[in-house]
Amino acid sequence: MTSRRLNAPGSKDALSIRIGKVAKAHFQVHIRYLAAALLLAVSAALPGSVRSQTMPERADTALVISIDVSSSVNEERYQLQLEGIAAALEDKEVIKSVLSGPLGNIVVAVVTWADSPRLAIPWTMITKEEEAGQFATRIRALSQEDGKFTCLGGMMRYTADKVLFRLPIPASKIVVDVSGDGPDNCSAEGLLSNARKDLISAGATINGLPILEGPTSEGLEEWYRDNVIGGNAAFLMPADGYADFARAFRQKFIIEMSALTIRQ
Numbered sequence: 001m002t003s004r005r006l007n008a009p010g011s012k013d014a015l016s017i018r019i020g021k022v023a024k025a026h027f028q029v030h031i032r033y034l035a036a037a038l039l040l041a042v043s044a045a046l047p048g049s050v051r052s053q054t055m056p057e058r059a060d061t062a063l064v065i066s067i068d069v070s071s072s073v074n075e076e077r078y079q080l081q082l083e084g085i086a087a088a089l090e091d092k093e094v095i096k097s098v099l100s101g102p103l104g105n106i107v108v109a110v111v112t113w114a115d116s117p118r119l120a121i122p123w124t125m126i127t128k129e130e131e132a133g134q135f136a137t138r139i140r141a142l143s144q145e146d147g148k149f150t151c152l153g154g155m156m157r158y159t160a161d162k163v164l165f166r167l168p169i170p171a172s173k174i175v176v177d178v179s180g181d182g183p184d185n186c187s188a189e190g191l192l193s194n195a196r197k198d199l200i201s202a203g204a205t206i207n208g209l210p211i212l213e214g215p216t217s218e219g220l221e222e223w224y225r226d227n228v229i230g231g232n233a234a235f236l237m238p239a240d241g242y243a244d245f246a247r248a249f250r251q252k253f254i255i256e257m258s259a260l261t262i263r264q
Helices: 012-045 048-052 075-089 092-098 129-140 152-166 191-201 220-227 242-259
Strands: 059-068 106-113 117-126 171-180 204-210
Touching: 059 075, 059 117, 059 152, 075 092, 075 129, 075 242, 092 129, 092 242, 106 152, 117 129, 117 152, 152 171, 152 191, 152 204, 171 242, 191 204, 191 220, 204 220, 204 242
Parallel strands: 059 106, 059 171, 171 204
Antiparallel strands: 106 117
16 A cells, blocks of 8 residues: 655645644744733833833831812812922922932822822832932823812722722831811711721821812811821921922921931
């Protein structure tokens, strides 16, 4: 019996082999594109500008800046808050304080809040003056949201459960900045006090910047002292109205970047 050559030119087997090689090559190309797409997706999922940086193993400070956007905050007042925060991040003395820690870095997030909180700027690493300036630009670009109530307890709960949970690296200090022009007027009983306790238990220091302007400002400093601030070396830095916000925020920023005891 004559044996059949499986790889004879023009035979069905040779054609099958060639088709198989072509299919294999297309499969390899497909896998390479799939891997590249997966890498891009993972990169996009990382918080903020952190994805474009070489992340250190630890930060000197993790700072949450919370911004009141309730109904008492009109466009002018909102812009005064944004400009005050951005100007502080562009101030050389402030940056010197920010980067003066043992590791020379800080990781920052911004939460806006009224009826409900929102992570407006995810965790972002700042290791040099240029990066602080870029963060200031992002602050100025934040659009104002609609909100009616001053749900401070909800903001603290969100910060404890969602924002600190997403902290990309451990930090020697955790600071939560709370500013606003009125007391909580919407949270369920116990929500604020329990969220505050949980933040402090997580090692956070909660500092307050009550803005003393408008009908709800009477007694606001004392209310912040009793219900908002807490944790290691917590303090108040009142602003004498929105026009004084930039001064108060800058001064508070310098103090909290340099005065807190390092957590072990």
